[in-house]
Amino acid sequence: xxxxxxxxxxxxxxxxxxxxxxxxxxxxxxxxxxxxxxxxxxxxxxxxxxxxxxxxxxxxxxxxxxxxxxxxxxxxxxxxxxxxxxxxxxxxxxxxxxxxxxxxxxxxxxxxxxxxxxxxxxxxxxxxxxxxxxxxxxxxxxxxxxxxxxxxxxxxxxxxxxxxxxxxxxxxxxxxxxxxxxxxxxxxxxxxxxxxxxxxxxxxxxxxxxxxxxxxxxxxxxxxxxxxxxxxxxxxxxxxxxxxxxxxxxxxxxxxxxxxxxxxxxxxxxxxxxxxxxxxxxxxxxxxxxxxxxxxxxxxxxxxxxxxxxxxxxxxxxxxxxxxxxxxxxxxxxxxxxxxxxxxxxxxxxxxxxxxxxxxxxxxxxxxxxxxxxxxxxxxxxxxxxxxxxxxxxxxxxxxxxxxxxxxxxxxxxxxxxxxxxxxxxxxxxxxxxxxxxxxxxxxxxxxxxxxxxxxxxxxxxxxxxxxxxxxxxxxxxxxxxxxxxxxxxxxxxxxxxxxxxxxxxxxxxxxxxxxxxxxxxxxxxxxxxxxxxxxxxxxxxxxxxxxxxxxxxxxxxxxxxxxxxxxxxxxxxxxxxxxxxxxxxxxxxxxxxxxxxxxxxxxxxx
Amino acid sequence: xxxxxxxxxxxxxxxxxxxxxxxxxxxxxxxxxxxxxxxxxxxxxxxxxxxxxxxxxxxxxxxxxxxxxxxxxxxxxxxxxxxxxxxxxxxxxxxxx
Numbered sequence: 001x002x003x004x005x006x007x008x009x010x011x012x013x014x015x016x017x018x019x020x021x022x023x024x025x026x027x028x029x030x031x032x033x034x035x036x037x038x039x040x041x042x043x044x045x046x047x048x049x050x051x052x053x054x055x056x057x058x059x060x061x062x063x064x065x066x067x068x069x070x071x072x073x074x075x076x077x078x079x080x081x082x083x084x085x086x087x088x089x090x091x092x093x094x095x096x097x098x099x100x101x102x103x104x105x106x107x108x109x110x111x112x113x114x115x116x117x118x119x120x121x122x123x124x125x126x127x128x129x130x131x132x133x134x135x136x137x138x139x140x141x142x143x144x145x146x147x148x149x150x151x152x153x154x155x156x157x158x159x160x161x162x163x164x165x166x167x168x169x170x171x172x173x174x175x176x177x178x179x180x181x182x183x184x185x186x187x188x189x190x191x192x193x194x195x196x197x198x199x200x201x202x203x204x205x206x207x208x209x210x211x212x213x214x215x216x217x218x219x220x221x222x223x224x225x226x227x228x229x230x231x232x233x234x235x236x237x238x239x240x241x242x243x244x245x246x247x248x249x250x251x252x253x254x255x256x257x258x259x260x261x262x263x264x265x266x267x268x269x270x271x272x273x274x275x276x277x278x279x280x281x282x283x284x285x286x287x288x289x290x291x292x293x294x295x296x297x298x299x300x301x302x303x304x305x306x307x308x309x310x311x312x313x314x315x316x317x318x319x320x321x322x323x324x325x326x327x328x329x330x331x332x333x334x335x336x337x338x339x340x341x342x343x344x345x346x347x348x349x350x351x352x353x354x355x356x357x358x359x360x361x362x363x364x365x366x367x368x369x370x371x372x373x374x375x376x377x378x379x380x381x382x383x384x385x386x387x388x389x390x391x392x393x394x395x396x397x398x399x400x401x402x403x404x405x406x407x408x409x410x411x412x413x414x415x416x417x418x419x420x421x422x423x424x425x426x427x428x429x430x431x432x433x434x435x436x437x438x439x440x441x442x443x444x445x446x447x448x449x450x451x452x453x454x455x456x457x458x459x460x461x462x463x464x465x466x467x468x469x470x471x472x473x474x475x476x477x478x479x480x481x482x483x484x485x486x487x488x489x490x491x492x493x494x495x496x497x498x499x500x501x502x503x504x505x506x507x508x509x510x511x512x513x514x515x516x517x518x519x520x521x522x523x524x525x526x527x528x529x530x531x532x533x534x535x536x537x538x539x540x541x542x543x544x545x546x547x548x549x550x551x552x553x554x555x556x557x558x559x560x561x562x563x564x565x566x567x568x569x570x571x572x573x574x575x576x577x578x579x580x581x582x583x584x585x586x587x588x589x590x591x592x593x594x595x596x597x598x599x600x601x602x603x604x605x606x607x
Numbered sequence: 608x609x610x611x612x613x614x615x616x617x618x619x620x621x622x623x624x625x626x627x628x629x630x631x632x633x634x635x636x637x638x639x640x641x642x643x644x645x646x647x648x649x650x651x652x653x654x655x656x657x658x659x660x661x662x663x664x665x666x667x668x669x670x671x672x673x674x675x676x677x678x679x680x681x682x683x684x685x686x687x688x689x690x691x692x693x694x695x696x697x698x699x700x701x702x703x704x
Contacts, residue, residue: 235695242616242617245616245617246616250616253613253615253616253692253694254615254667254694257613257615257669257672257690257692257694258669258672258673259671259672260672275625278615279616280615280616280619439672468667468674468676472674472676472677474677475673475677476673476677569672570669570671570672570673570690571672
């Protein structure tokens, strides 16, 4: 048995109802570790170029990694992959924290593969190595919190049980619905919730008490202690650092003052009222506590409470920085209580907050510019700065009610439908996150080239370009950005295959990750080999996208960002220079026109 | 000529205010502004912003959206209408506990 793995994969066929155990292939684990890498490899081995998002053969793969559930800082995470995303047309991919990942391993499995479509709604129960499909028509329609409470209670062992599920948005096949676990944690991007909804799979419940032995326990403990020390001493990740004190919302003021806080659908990049929705203000007005994922010393999660007023919501969690931008500045909305409410609603309905906010912002601009006629809105006052209409737009989207059916298309198809595709601030159909790329060149290159579409955590260039970690790069400069973007993208692929939290990368580097993973697995791993593994994962994902027909034509930013300078604020006059950087990026990658060459694939052991 | 200085995150714990307007004139630099503010806010402020000038400041210092490390550092000239931002994710003094 390999260290750090259960050695078992659960293969669930919803067409036939058959469940079978499959042994984990050791060579595959060495090549792809787990999490994202292993999930992609499983999808690749059943790849079909004509796959459709709601095809029964579209695999949904829940994958832990060798670090998951070990005594390694932030090892509470797992990754979900699907063969084809309904949002982007690429391979689908999302990552989540909480406790579901470790609990799957404690229940006896490294990976769950879901294929086929059930005739009726079901949930999958995995308890102490015993898996079963349970008919669940009574659960269909429930919100995330309701179904989580119901299934946790049914388990009879609430402290050792975790539920991953979809909400109404996933059931209604909204292409940017997520898979939620532990109520507030989300594998949010690329519409994995809709794929799960198409399979009539409402939830996956995991519970167990199995311990997974690492290859070298003593060595692992030494290396984990050293990594823990680095995390605790780091000003961002330490116990009194920015992430713990203010949450990810600590970025609101920093990014705004950098002139990169996208405002009113990226028409501007500075929001004068940003401080009213900042991490500092959240702490002062609504914070009731802090919480973290399983095994996490950083504890960046927020517990918040809005006791009264029109946007009252009690004892909720969040919001994160990305959510504050998406429903806040991007929609021209200042009120923090409304943003907390919007976040809560998305968690209940199972929606990706970035894409939901980005789509509403796009709709607001379409209304502002007269592209969506008033009669389409049935009385909704969908305009920048109106928090009530933003809230209403969320639930309408989840249920595809009225204009919600159009919003549920996502910004790309919504803007196309109303004759103004240029208003969609998305890459490959996925809405952009909370950093305007015009004054931060590397993050723009990362957005353009990220395999799953507009994605900040594919290669988090904000770390060197704004936070100065691990070194300071001038955000306006283009020099060296292709090289650094590639390094961070491949590092992230390795982290997501481990699986640990990306936030550890503020404090840890490749040697620390490789050291811990080598101790867990017994594999021959060092910093270079781990980065090469990350490169393999990035290239495999790219190869599948190429086989779906994507190439350099999809590696582009919205024209607004490359042609319209930032109109005001600290970054006035800046534009993104992605077109000037992309060829160097491809050359360094060993790609031609966005496609890995045969030589590159051979070098990585893919071909 | 007036410029604005904003304090984010832990720096607010030293200044106990969110921002301050500062009168600047010809020849003023980031250094002269920080020095003037250090006289106003005290030694803690001096220690985390200027301290030993040869070392990296404990706070992030941005002028008009750019880290001064990408400009001329402390010697960067300032003028009326500029915005200087000081932020730190590190606890500078005991905060929020």
